[in-house]
Amino acid sequence: MDVAHAAGVSQATVSLVLSGKAAGRISETTAAEVRRCARELGYRPNAAARALRSGSASAVGLVVSDVTHPFFGRTLRGAQRAAWEAGHVVVLIDDAYGAAWGDGSVEALRDGAIDGFLFFAATPPASLQAPGSPPVVVVEARTERFPHVVLDVDAGTDQVLDHLEALGHRKIGYYRSAIAGETFDRRLARWTARLHALDVDPGAVAVGAGRFTAVEAIAGAHDLLDRLGDTTAVICDDDVLASGLSTAARERGIDVPGRLSIVGFDDLDLALYASPPLTTVKAVPEDLGAAAFEVLLARIQSDERPENRTIPVELVVRGSTGPAPDLARG
Amino acid sequence: MDVAHAAGVSQATVSLVLSGKAAGRISETTAAEVRRCARELGYRPNAAARALRSGSASAVGLVVSDVTHPFFGRTLRGAQRAAWEAGHVVVLIDDAYGAAWGDGSVEALRDGAIDGFLFFAATPPASLQAPGSPPVVVVEARTERFPHVVLDVDAGTDQVLDHLEALGHRKIGYYRSAIAGETFDRRLARWTARLHALDVDPGAVAVGAGRFTAVEAIAGAHDLLDRLGDTTAVICDDDVLASGLSTAARERGIDVPGRLSIVGFDDLDLALYASPPLTTVKAVPEDLGAAAFEVLLARIQSDERPENRTIPVELVVRGSTGPAPDLARG
């Protein structure tokens, strides 16, 4: 190694200094000289060698089902910031709803290149459950199998329904994601329970399902509007679906919120483009990402299962919700 | 190595078989047995060891300035698909407009963990220009320094202006990105040249600048609308800005396209949520990403500078553009 030669010390000393383990073993004078030489020669430690020898790559993977969804991007950002502070790196892998390269990338990186995985709305492949697999933390899905970090969707759903009920809405529909996900199931269940509490038959309100692209969100919204009946408000699994519903309503001349109130989820940028801007449940994906990384790091470092975490959410009231119309008179 | 033992061969043989270099050296019978044992034992090659020994990690990094922007997500997807077909992996790093962890991640991965980098709307750090640096390919910016892959924005701009001129527009404004970027500069220059050809003073039309978040895009759009004058159409650096302009116009009661025509760029999902849906220049980011990976791979494998590539674009006419109004009569 050049640096060792230039500084007149052994390679071991260089390694100790540069990896910050010099305390008590190497004098500060020598350490400073080593650092100076390293800088001058433009020395970069080889990540592969480091990972091979130490058994840790200081890198974790974030696997998402759809990198196209704005929520994931902000989550990645939060995770990267937290990781950076801990001396780690986060790399993102797009699963594209089960594409071959998603699992492929996981397989390619799992041994040696990555210390652990975060799965966000993507399903960990079975191979990651085998003993000896790298640690996994799941985001936005409650499961016994892995430690997880989730949004407090129960509170979010409750706040939405409180808000709508206060506005006089009783027939509250639901625009579901066509993507499977524990978090969606859970919200739907909560909504069903609340409707029962209101003594409203869930069968009497409009329900639809759509996917997170504009075309499909709008198409699904039209299906839902076909069966609108006397539903006066619809809560949506996310802002993409809500935007689609808003657009579809406009195409049909349905007044929002005069005739129909719409509530989204996530508080994406999208919520502000809609007209009127969407009432939605604000989540802070950066916090979710950061928390997810922290849990994964704890798992990596201690080998004992860390505690699950729940990130709070908050209702943001904008123009897309208003008092329930009196349909009997209209 | 267990597999070698189980199959009754040497570790070298296992390596040859599993890395596909067995042809002519190892009999098919033996190879099959090795593969069987490997499968049975759940053997996974160690990526770090492989990278260390072979000097190639079979992984490339895609660095983007803002992972939140939907365009990048689709680009990543295209790159990952192409990479997968070539036996590589693409990992995404969010630079977050120059955040510490962006450069940090690049530095951490550049030696040993990554074979090369794609920079998309993010600036390669100076350290990547030093001799001995990993290969770099730049996306959506023409530069002498690195091979690059770009959209045919000249053609796109021309198609937009042809379209607007055919509709009778002469005072055509511009909504610029506040983010620096060669591609934006180039489009602006083209627009200026075309206005001169029309004998229109660029100073006589509305120009604004905004960033790619809803709040800032809408705020910037209001600035632009304050100085609208008799501008009858505005072309935007991307669909996010166009959506912001559309929203701002609606807030002011400006009829689109009756009073003002709006043209976006990219054909994001966003374009469909706007009301009316945006006329825009359709780019296929998946193709861009795939091409970028291919160019990088060529660079990695051959050491000689590969040819630059240009990806075609296409105007998509929707509801946000219409005939120029007769402002003298209005």
Add this chain to the structure above:
DNA sequence: ATCGGTACGTCATACGTATGACCGTAGTAC
């Protein structure tokens, strides 16, 4: 019998770092 060639494998080493086991020197206590 010898040689050349081919088919099939193995040997041994190197990749660049991290780290537990050492080792020398100087200082301190007795």
Add this chain to the structure above:
DNA sequence: GTACTACGGTCATACGTATGACGTACCGAT
């Protein structure tokens, strides 16, 4: 003068794979 400790640093090896340099056995041709 001896024993012990603390300090500052080096040695040697291992991590798991890839690969150029070698064997070895067998076959056919001379």
